[in-house]
Amino acid sequence: MNTAHYVHWPKGLPHHLIVPSISVHENLQISAQRYPDKAAIIFYDSVLTYRQLHQEVLALAGYLQQVCGIQRGDRVLLDMQNSPQFVIGFYAILRADAMVVPVNPMLMTDELDYYIKDSGAKAALVSQDVFPRLAPLVGCAAFQHAVVATYSDHLTCDTTLKVPDFVKAAADVPASPQITPWKTAIAAGLSPTAHQATPDDLACMPYTSGTTGHPKGCIHTHRSVMFNIVASPTWSGPIVPNNVALAVLPFFHVTGMQSVMNASLYCGGTLVILPRWDRDVAGQLITRYHVTNWTLVPSMMIDFLSNPRLPEYDISKLTRVSGGGAAMPAAIAQKLLDLSGQVYMEGYGLSETMAPSHLNPPQRMKQQCLGIPFFNVDSRVVDPITMQEVRQGESGEIWIHGPQLFQGYWNDPEKTADAFAELDGKKFFRSGDLGYIDEEGFFFFTDRLKRMINASGFKVWPAEVESMMYQHPAIQECCIIAARDTYRGETVKALIVRKPGAVIHPEEIITWAHEKMAAYKVPRLIEFVETLPKSGSGKIMWRLLQEKEAANNAA
Structure with missing residues (x-):
């Protein structure tokens, strides 16, 4: 286990954290006993x-x-x-x-x-x-x-x-x-x-997709959910009921659920809830309720800081601005620092880890960096072929061992077995993400071993979209890849071979797709091609098409 990051550990905090052995519901019950008349939720000025x-x-x-x-x-x-x-x-x-x-x-x-x-x-x-x-x-x-x-x-x-x-x-x-x-x-x-x-009862099952095209349920117990509820606010502290969190990340996603909703109620804080992103209402709420904690994705911050009405809002009470899902552009992070004095705290986690496994330490935050393995987490970078750790600075697959790990995939023992591997006598989760560790023990993301598109923090799995696109009567073959998007970071592109004699336009396919799948999955770019490249076994060579798209973007 690499301990170089211990030099940059948050002052006064232990390397290993002890969390309550209770159900997640009991966090709310305890806060209700402690702060019965305090605002738990503010919803368009209405208080609960x-x-x-x-x-x-x-x-x-x-x-x-x-x-x-x-x-x-x-x-x-x-x-x-x-x-x-x-x-x-x-x-x-x-x-x-x-x-x-x-x-x-x-x-x-x-x-x-x-x-x-x-x-x-x-x-x-x-x-x-x-x-x-x-x-x-x-x-x-x-x-x-x-x-x-x-x-x-x-x-x-x-x-x-x-x-x-x-x-x-x-x-x-x-x-x-x-x-x-x-x-x-x-x-x-x-x-x-x-x-x-009990702590070992079933608690929450967020779904994540994969290369088979079918979403997989990540089994979490109260124990694995509880760990990050406690660990996340402890890391950046202080844990006080005076904290006011602006809840703009969706609660169905593990970051919004854990780092915002559940962490706030555990602390006895106040949730200021915004159901759908609106930069003006966000600014008004931050000003009106002296918001201290704000977790968001980079696309929201880009939009917020580009608002011509920004001078009307008081963001001076912010004490923590954090997020993940995509790297924050350096220029936007600098603008946030200039306006609020806050460094954007980036982290890394997955549905399988119920939010963060890595976070930047508050006193040493690197930009466009996953951070360091936080409380109780052992994380390695491993060669996915040899299954051996790589040297510092070399790229490999990020493996994670910690108490927030899921129990496995629902009704899928085969994929569960594939998701874990043993190293030095410990059971590690294979993230499918590639990265490296710098000389100070900080982790950086480089690529994906798994096939996935990240559109404004929403994870789009091409195989899932492809399986739905094949329902269209005019589509003979389809390959989904990522295309560059200045606002979303990445967006969904479909390369389509039409059936013989089929006459169909891109707009018609996009309209049809909106009726079949969530809007963030819908291909925004349609390109008709005569053929799709295939391997000797007949599989569409999506990686070749993805690399060609990347090269065209770089040109």
Whole structure:
């Protein structure tokens, strides 16, 4: 194990952290006991206290158990934008001793069908803006109940902020024995049974995709989820209930879920929730509520700092600005430093590690750097062929050993076995990312061993998109690659061989794709080709096409 990074360890912190051996729900319960009348959530100026938040969690947990029949270990889909209801739903599922299956609210019906069938979810907590995509699936097999939330139920006071139409929309939930309005479920006032979940019970299963084209569920227990809830705020500190976090990263993603939502509630802090990115509303909220903590992706910061209204906003109270998913451009990081005195803290993590495994130390932050392995983490750079560690400065696959590692992929022992390897008597997760370690022990990303496109922090897996594109009647062959995009970093490009006699235009394919898949997966660039290069075994040589695209961009 390389310990060169210990020289730059945050002052006063141990190398190994001890975290509570309790369920994740108990973090909220404890904060509600400590700070009952403190603001837990601010939603367009409407306040939900810790007492009110926990009361709604208990009522919804009781409804899930007594009406929806949810039992210990069952899976419940959570499908909505950032909102008070997402937080309530997340903790209610855990309080009901069940497992949260968070999904991207941009997913379409066919995509949701896969998640439901694969996870075996029995019920869903879903918002009414995305419910029409889920509605056809309710009542199929084991999936028998949906509790539908209306965001405007938590707009309890007037506001001068610009509220999106989908947030202020009135309740519009169809009547059905299997479909319950959120307010009705809460108003039933049902109490949950005694909390049974232990640290080793199932807690959360975010999905990640891979080269097979099918998303894979990452199994996390309360123990693995709890570690980064505690470790992340401890790293940059201080852990105080005065912290105010602007929640703009989606909660369904592990960074927004862990480093923002769960960490804030563990600390007794306040979440200022923004369901959809709006640079002006973000600036108003930062100013109005003296936001101290802000985790975001580079594309948001680029947009925020380019706002001509930026001088109107007071960002002087910020004490931590952090993120990941893509490298922050040096010029943007410098502008942030000049305006706020804050250095953008970059980190690295995956769904399999439930957010960070590496972070830059607060006193020694390098830009466009993954950081160093933080509490309890042993990380190596390994030659993926020889399975031996490479020398300092050489590129190899990043391997991770730590308490935040997932238990494996849901119902997929073969891929689980492929994801882990042993080194020096320890079990390491093979990240599929390539990088190197510098002379000070800091990790840097260089490439991907796995095939993946990173569009503004959203992970797009080409094989998954290809499998859906082949449903189009005019497409004979298709290869998805990454193309450079000045705003998103990367975007999705489709190289398509049309079926003989087919007449189709790029705009038609893009429009069709929007009906079949989440918007961030839709190819924004379409190129028709006569043939696609193939290997001797007949496989499309995507890497050759990707390298050609990169060369064209560099020219």
